[in-house]
Amino acid sequence: MQPGTPATENDLRHLxxxxxxxxxxxxxxxxxxxxxxxxxxxxxGRADQTEISDFLRHELEDHFGLDPLxxxxxxxxxxxxxxxxxxxxxxxxxxx
Numbered sequence: 834m835q836p837g838t839p840a841t842e843n844d845l846r847h848l849x850x851x852x853x854x855x856x857x858x859x860x861x862x863x864x865x866x867x868x869x870x871x872x873x874x875x876x877x878g879r880a881d882q883t884e885i886s887d888f889l890r891h892e893l894e895d896h897f898g899l900d901p902l903x904x905x906x907x908x909x910x911x912x913x914x915x916x917x918x919x920x921x922x923x924x925x926x927x928x929x
Contacts, residue, residue: 841920842869848916854904855897868892876917886910 849865850858857864868889875884889906893899 842873844916844920845869845872845913848909848912852904852909852912854893854899867896872913876913882907882910882914885913 846862846866846869849868850862852865853859855864871888872885875888880888886907886909889904889909890901893901893904893906
């Protein structure tokens with residue numbers, strides 16, 4: 834499966850909905866879709882955990898108006914990087 838395929842986007846959507854920093858994922862499944870393309874772009878560009886964490890923190894503060902400390906963007910960034918390493922990057926021919 835190539836990174837960026839609908840299945841990959843669905844997997845990332847699932848991760849974001851599990852994180853659910855504003856607590857609406859049970860009712861609004863696409864609430865965090867605004868982060869899908871930017872996250873995938875960063876992951877394809879080989880962003881590290883700090884870069885992903887910085888992006889998530891920025892989104893929490895500037896887009897959603899939340900205190901990022903409550904939502905632990907660092908922990909979510911670690912999950913995203915682990916997922917990408919296991920699923921996305923493993924199937925990316927450019928990652929070798």
